[in-house]
Amino acid sequence: xxxxxxxxxxxxxxxxxxxxxxxxxxxxxxxxxxxxxxxxxxxxxxxxxxxxxxxxxxxxxxxxxxxxxxxxxxxxxxxxxxxxxxxxxxxxxxxxxxxxxxxxxxxxxxxxxxxxxxxxxxxxxxxxxxxxxxxxxxxxxxxxxxxxxxxxxxxxxxxxxxxxxxxxxxxxxxxxxxxxxxxxxxxxxxxxxxxxxxxxxxxxxxxxxxxxxxxxxxxxxxxxxxxxxxxxxxxxxxxxxxxxxxxxxxxxxx
Amino acid sequence: xxxxxxxxxxxxxxxxxxxxxxxxxxxxxxxxxxxxxxxxxxxxxxxxxxxxxxxxxxxxxxxxxxxxxxxxxxxxxxxxxxxxxxxxxxxxxxxxxxxxxxxxxxxxxxxxxxxxxxxxxxxxxxxxxxxxxxxxxxxxxxxxxxxxxxxxxxxxxxxxxxxxxxxxxxxxxxxxxxxxxxxxxxxxxxxxxxxxxxxxxxxxxxxxxxxxxxxxxxxxxxxxxxxxxxxxxxxxxxxxxxxxxxxxxxxxxx
Numbered sequence: 190x191x192x193x194x195x196x197x198x199x200x201x202x203x204x205x206x207x208x209x210x211x212x213x214x215x216x217x218x219x220x221x222x223x224x225x226x227x228x229x230x231x232x233x234x235x236x237x238x239x240x241x242x243x244x245x246x247x248x249x250x251x252x253x254x255x256x257x258x259x260x261x262x263x264x265x266x267x268x269x270x271x272x273x274x275x276x277x278x279x280x281x282x283x284x285x286x287x288x289x290x291x292x293x294x295x296x297x298x299x300x301x302x303x304x305x306x307x308x309x310x311x312x313x314x315x316x317x318x319x320x321x322x323x324x325x326x327x328x329x330x331x332x333x334x335x336x337x338x339x340x341x342x343x344x345x346x347x348x349x350x351x352x353x354x355x356x357x358x359x360x361x362x363x364x365x366x367x368x369x370x371x372x373x374x375x376x377x378x379x380x381x382x383x384x385x386x387x388x389x390x391x392x393x394x395x396x397x398x399x400x401x402x403x404x405x406x407x408x409x410x411x412x413x414x415x416x417x418x419x420x421x422x423x424x425x426x427x428x429x430x431x432x433x434x435x436x437x438x439x440x441x442x443x
Numbered sequence: 444x445x446x447x448x449x450x451x452x453x454x455x456x457x458x459x460x461x462x463x464x465x466x467x468x469x470x471x472x473x474x475x476x477x478x479x480x481x482x483x484x485x486x487x488x489x490x491x492x493x494x495x496x497x498x499x500x501x502x503x504x505x506x507x508x509x510x511x512x513x514x515x516x517x518x519x520x521x522x523x524x525x526x527x528x529x530x531x532x533x534x535x536x537x538x539x540x541x542x543x544x545x546x547x548x549x550x551x552x553x554x555x556x557x558x559x560x561x562x563x564x565x566x567x568x569x570x571x572x573x574x575x576x577x578x579x580x581x582x583x584x585x586x587x588x589x590x591x592x593x594x595x596x597x598x599x600x601x602x603x604x605x606x607x608x609x610x611x612x613x614x615x616x617x618x619x620x621x622x623x624x625x626x627x628x629x630x631x632x633x634x635x636x637x638x639x640x641x642x643x644x645x646x647x648x649x650x651x652x653x654x655x656x657x658x659x660x661x662x663x664x665x666x667x668x669x670x671x672x673x674x675x676x677x678x679x680x681x682x683x684x685x686x687x688x689x690x691x692x693x694x695x696x697x
Contacts, residue, residue, distance in 0.1 A: 304558065312683060314676045317669035342676045379694045415571035415693040422568045422596045425686065429566060432683040433690045439669040440633045 191236060191260050199264045199276070205329050212279045214331035216343075218271040224341030226250060230277050236261065237273035245273075266333050279331060284349050286360035289320060292386060293438060297323040298353055298402050299393035300427060306330070307338020308428040309391070314342035316435040321346055322388075324353035324399075354401045360388060367407045370398050371430055375411035378437050385442060391431050410434065445490060445514050453518045453530070459583050466533045468585035470597075472525040478595030480504060484531050490515065491527035504529075520587050533585060538603050540614035543574060546640060547692060551577040552607055552656050553647035554681060560584070561592020562682040563645070568596035570689040575600055576642075578607035578653075608655045614642060621661045624652050625684055629665035632691050639696060645685050664688065 191199075201207035202215045213233055216222050219241070226232060232250035239255055262270035295318050300306050306328040313321050328335055330348045339346075361368060367387040371378075390406065392398035398406070412433050414421045425433070445453075455461035456469045467487055470476050473495070480486060486504035493509055516524035549572050554560050560582040567575050582589055584602045593600075611622060621641040625632075644660065646652035652660070666687050668675045679687070 308680050308683060311676050311680060315666075315668050315679055317673055317675070340676060340680075345675070377697070379697060412569075412690065413693070413697050414569050415697065417697065419571055421571070421599070422565050422594055425569050426562050426565060426594075426682070428680070429562060429683060429686040432679065433686050436666065436687045436690065439667070443631070443633060443667050443669065443671065 191254065191256055191264065196264060199274075202276070203266075203333060205332070208279065208329070208331050213276050214279055214336060215333055216275045216277060216336050217265055217267055217273075217333070218337075219273060221336065221339075221341050221343070222273045222275040223248065224344040225275060225277055228344035230344055231280065233276040233278055235273060235275045236264070241272040250275075267337070282347055282349060284320075284322075284351070285363075286356060287363045289360065289388070290364040290366065290386070292320070293318055294388050295321045295431070295435075296353060296357065296388050296390045296402075297321060297327045298390055298398050299324050299326050299396070300391065301328055301394055303328050303332050303334035304338050305394065305426070305428045306332075307335040307340075307343075309431050310335075310339040310346050310348065311342040312428065312432045312435055313346045314339075316439050318435065319345075319347060321348045322353065322356060323348060323350050325350050354399075354405070357388070357390070357402060357405045361405060361407070368405055369408045369410055369434075370403065370406040371412060371434060372398075372403075372406075372409045373411060373424075375409035377413050378410040378434065379413065381410075383438050383441060385438075389431075389434055389438070391427055391434075394427050445508065445510055445518065450518060453528075456530070457520075457587060459586070462533065462583070462585050467530050468533055468590060469587055470529045470531060470590050471519055471521055471527075471587070472591075473527060475590065475593075475595050475597070476527050476529040477502065478598040479529060479531055482598035484598055485534070487530040487532055489527060489529045490518070495526040499527075521591070536601055536603060538574075538576070538605070539617075540610060541617045543576075543614065543642070544618040544620065544640070546574070547572055548642050549575045549685070549689075550607060550611065550642055550644045550656075551575060551581045552644055552652050553578050553580050553650070554645065555582055555648055557582050557586050557588035558592050559648065559680070559682045560586075561589040561594075561597075563685050564589075564593040564600050564602065565596040566682065566686045566689055567600050568593075570693050572689065573599075573601060575602045576607065576610060577602060577604050579604050608653075608659070611642070611644070611656060611659045615659060615661070622659055623662045623664055623688075624657065624660040625666060625688060626652075626657075626660075626663045627665060627678075629663035631667050632664040632688065633667065635664075637692050637695060639692075643685075643688055643692070645681055645688075648681055 624644040
């Protein structure tokens with residue numbers, strides 16, 4: 190049974206200010222909870238049906254509350270109520286720009302759509318990008334819609350919110366690595382050399398990369414449309430562009 | 444002014460059965476209407492503010508109705524009401540498999556999410572794929588959410604709904620071209636040869652390519668995760684995978 194107070198707490202986690210206050214977020218459904226539990230993300234409580242509990246005894250956290258499907262439905266955001274809802278701890282990771290000098294990192298400059306944000310975390314996970322650095326105005330990772338769109342990748346990719354222009358400046362100074370961004374006037378990404386270490390910046394859905402960050406980009410890339418002289422869409426969706434760029438970086442390393 | 448009857452008509456276009464009955468669909472906002480009008484898609488009527496009409500005199504269709512922002516808001520699906528809403532004719536194109544023997548075509552096998560569907564049309568447009576063949580259970584192109592997600596690409600890409608297994612069978616027989624699909628057990632797409640002509644099949648969000656179509660695939664491809672032995676997301680979002688695959692085909696042709 191879920192107490193009235195617990196229900197109130199769960200529903201408060203829809204809002205960023207309460208997620209911050211309680212340092213907690215909610216994940217719904219088997220896939221996401223399975224990934225979070227097996228990656229040892231600190232779990233505060235699991236609400237699940239008897240059936241789910243019985244089938245997942247090997248991954249259960251300390252605190253498990255058995256509930257009915259009807260109860261899960263009453264606290265779920267999903268159209269079809271899940272068998273399990275978990276509450277996990279939000280841990281703030283400290284970072285320094287220098288820590289990323291041996292790897293490829295992704296920086297997100299103001300992406301707003303929760304679906305795009307979650308999809309980008311899933312892309313980072315697929316292409317082995319372990320760290321995603323976000324500007325403070327980027328969609329919140331712990332927004333339930335973002336959590337769902339990550340399809341479990343939230344358990345494996347570390348996401349940081351920082352003063353992005355300041356961070357990119359430090360990153361450049363301390364690592365001397367390239368900072369990539371996509372621009373319509375950029376260089377054809379297919380033909381040029383790409384570094385195995387560096388930063389890839391992806392910008393806001395409508396406005397692209399902000400002026401302040403654009404000044405810090407060392408390598409402007411372009412995903413060519415086909416054929417090059419055709420009238421076509423003005424751009425690709427930002428998650429789609431992120432995937433094509435990450436794929437191009439990794440293609441050369443496989 | 445929009446009459447009560449017209450409002451009823453517009454609101455009926457939310458539903459597929461009425462879009463079919465009236466052979467009409469609705470596009471909202473400047474970008475989509477601009478693209479549809481300049482690509483000469485047959486426009487039944489435009490509802491727009493005085494300001495929008497004055498700024499777009501060169502592309503206006505025959506029937507233009509001036510309305511207020513409040514009126515547009517009352518018929519719009521968008522959060523921020525658009526300056527213009529247009530009603531366009533749905534034209535059914537007849538096709539034969541043979542017609543696609545000189546090009547690269549995309550086939551969609553049961554994609555359900557309107558956002559994914561629209562994004563895929565936008566991807567096809569970017570990568571110069573002019574024809575998209577869909578199974579009958581694929582999300583309707585003229586669903587307002589799909590129309591919006593195409594960001595105008597709906598004006599340039601031709602989309603057909605067919606009995607897909609039958610169509611793919613005919614296509615193979617008549618063109619002898621390869622039929623590609625992505626599978627976890629497929630071949631690394633980066634390293635292998637890809638034809639300039641052929642069909643790329645993308646499957647349903649959860650179930651992938653259906654059994655019946657899978658039997659017709661001649662070339663199974665795989666987008667490698669990185670590093671190849673890492674625990675990672677189980678798959679990429681289908682629109683994201685479509686983009687990476689299309690990018691790989693076009694990379695070799697630019």
